[in-house]
Every structure is written in C-alpha cells, then in structure tokens.
Amino acid sequence: MSTAKEPGDLNLRLRPLEWDAIALSEQEIEQAAASALVERDPEQAWSRYLRSLILMALRRELRRLDAAVVVGPELEPEAPDRMLALNGRATQLLWCSLLAEEVTVPLLPWRNTATAPQLLIAAQVDEDNGTVRIQGVLGGRCLTEEASQGLAMEPGATSLQVPLARFEGGLPRLLRWVTVLDPEALPRVGIQKSGEDPNASSWRWESWRDAWLTVIPPRLALQVAGARGSKTSVKLIAPHANLDPDGTARAHAVCASPSLWSEEPLAEMQLLRDGQLLWRLQASSRRAIEGPMAWPIAPLWPEERLTLRLRPYGAAGGAYAVITLIGPNTDQLNRCEVQIERLMVEALAASSDGQPWPVRQDPALSAEVMARLGLVHQQHEEARP
Numbered sequence: 001m002s003t004a005k006e007p008g009d010l011n012l013r014l015r016p017l018e019w020d021a022i023a024l025s026e027q028e029i030e031q032a033a034a035s036a037l038v039e040r041d042p043e044q045a046w047s048r049y050l051r052s053l054i055l056m057a058l059r060r061e062l063r064r065l066d067a068a069v070v071v072g073p074e075l076e077p078e079a080p081d082r083m084l085a086l087n088g089r090a091t092q093l094l095w096c097s098l099l100a101e102e103v104t105v106p107l108l109p110w111r112n113t114a115t116a117p118q119l120l121i122a123a124q125v126d127e128d129n130g131t132v133r134i135q136g137v138l139g140g141r142c143l144t145e146e147a148s149q150g151l152a153m154e155p156g157a158t159s160l161q162v163p164l165a166r167f168e169g170g171l172p173r174l175l176r177w178v179t180v181l182d183p184e185a186l187p188r189v190g191i192q193k194s195g196e197d198p199n200a201s202s203w204r205w206e207s208w209r210d211a212w213l214t215v216i217p218p219r220l221a222l223q224v225a226g227a228r229g230s231k232t233s234v235k236l237i238a239p240h241a242n243l244d245p246d247g248t249a250r251a252h253a254v255c256a257s258p259s260l261w262s263e264e265p266l267a268e269m270q271l272l273r274d275g276q277l278l279w280r281l282q283a284s285s286r287r288a289i290e291g292p293m294a295w296p297i298a299p300l301w302p303e304e305r306l307t308l309r310l311r312p313y314g315a316a317g318g319a320y321a322v323i324t325l326i327g328p329n330t331d332q333l334n335r336c337e338v339q340i341e342r343l344m345v346e347a348l349a350a351s352s353d354g355q356p357w358p359v360r361q362d363p364a365l366s367a368e369v370m371a372r373l374g375l376v377h378q379q380h381e382e383a384r385p
Helices: 026-038 042-064 138-145 172-181 200-215 330-352 363-383
Strands: 084-086 087-095 102-106 119-126 133-137 159-163 222-223 233-238 240-242 249-252 264-275 274-281 304-311 321-326
Touching: 042 087, 042 119, 042 133, 087 102, 102 249, 119 138, 119 172, 133 138, 133 172, 138 159, 200 363, 222 321, 233 304, 233 321, 233 363, 330 363
Parallel strands: 087 119, 249 321
Antiparallel strands: 084 087, 102 159, 119 133, 222 233, 240 249, 264 274, 264 304, 304 321
C-alpha cells in the first residue's frame, strides 16, 4: 500500500522537536508539489516531491550560512534518482521517514565506477509537518563496505538497506566534505561482483560500440564538396543527420551540448554561426581526429542554427561536408539531460552485468548516449596507469 499523500493533506500546524530540523513554509511546500506534476507515475511523483522538499531545505540553509556550495545540476535536480553535484562532487540523495532506522540505497549507479557517487546524503522528511532533517553523509567507499557484506550482490538485487546511523555529522559534516576535502579524497568506487574485473568497462566499450553500429539505422553519407578519390563522403554518428527534400543535410541535436562523432577519421572540424567561425579543431600530420568529442563551445539556444563542417583525413584543404545543426526546442531542453543521464546509467549497468544495452528507437538519442559513453571510456583510458 502506498503511503503517498496529496500535498494538501499535510498538517502544517505542528512543528518538530528536533533542534536541527528545517521547517518549510507553505509556499515552499506548494512549489515542491507543483514540481511533481510533471511525473505521470504516482510513485515517481511522490519521490520528486520529497526530493524537492529536501533540496529547498538544503538551499535555504546554505544561503543562511552563506556557504560556498554550488548545488547542481542546473536542470531538473529534483528529478527522481538523478545525481546531484555539490561543488562538483557526485552526490546520491536519499531520504526516509523520521521513524525509519534504515535508508534504501538504489544500486543502479553503483554498477559502474564511471557513475558511482562520491558521497551520499541521507535526509529524514516529515511530510506531516513539512520539515526536513539532514541526518548526515557517507562516503562512497564506505557504501561499498556495506555492500561487501553480501546483501547487495544477491541475484537481482537493485537496492541496499543501510542503517541510518551510518550517516553521520548532519549538515556541518556535509559542508566540510564539499568545501574542505579535496575531490580526490572522495573517489568513485563501483560495487563489483565477486570475481569481476574492475577495469572491464574500460575495454568493453569498443566491442560494444562495434555491435551497436551494426544494428542502428545506416548513417547518412554526407558528400564532401571539392573532394576527390576515396575522400568524397563522411558519415556523422552524432548528432544523427538526415537529408531534407531540398538536399540539405540537417542534424537535430537532442540536447544543448551535443557530442560530435564522425565514423571516419577527420582532418578538421568547424562550427560557424552565420558564416562566422566560432570554433575549429585540426588534426596533426600524425594523428587524425577520431572518436566522440564533447561539445566545445557554449550550449545551443533553443532551435539555434549553426553550421558544422567536416573535412575527412587526407582530403584537400577546403573540402568539407556541410551540415546544418539545429538546437533542441524548449520542451526538449527541459528534459533532455535527465533522459540521457538515465539511459547512460542503464547502459553502464548493463555493461557491468555483461548484458547488451537495448538499442533505442530514437537513433538521435541513442547516438548521443553512446557518444557520451565513449567519452567516459576515454577518461578511463587516460586515467589508467
């Protein structure tokens, strides 16, 4: 039976006795309730509502203390299961009732080191009185110690029950961890299955990528104007490109900062606005531009149009394939990063479990997710001794 309540049912006449509880105003509670309306699933809506209450309480205390803490991400931090970024530290936000002795930790982001949180925050929420209490924090390495007891590694386990007492220090400890501790003191440590290679994800991506490329729709062969010989076309993996009836190649970005990824090695990439060069990357004589690349300039505005020019490696100067790159609309911008982040976590979890990631019907979204996974792979390779 669900214990979820409508925000209007909350009893705001009582206030908690706990000295460190944060009492929210009726206006703040109404704002949190409004944020939950975007979720269709009742459980997801309730989770979003409680998460919004915690974030409002946390932000208010940070303002009161004039703490130098940036709470991210900027877009939809209240989305259920989304990772927070406190001064850049990947943070998993957890909650429970005032009477609870344990808190539930979803394990999906812990299946891969790339998505594992650096720290966890546990908060107690009293929805009857509209209050939030920050119980304390726990380091990621400490969570893996809890998992090593065997509870998390049972077949099909998706969560771990952790004693609330393991989260210590309240808000003061949280502030010390995110303002004083060096980020390297809070490493990302994924939960590995018994006998699993902790570096498996760093080499599995390449074979996974090759299998994915064989099952997605064929990439559009973009003609290279002025090219000769074998360098007459180039295929863009991300953003996914299509050909308009008038022969214009267009790529509709699925997010404000789309990855750039060509199937062939490139000698040069350019981004232009109204004919003015914004950014250029050129290959060296020994090394071509290969693999996915993070978006190199400021995020796209809604439906903004830029020109992307690609010159294949070995092609003469001035021989480019030209694509019109179009930014997502406002509705897409409001939900794209949350959607991509969720799919990345799913994909990395599937990779860690040795399972194939199901190809999404939307080729543009699928390409963006795979490109970002490639960037994670690159970071792992660079970090390896």
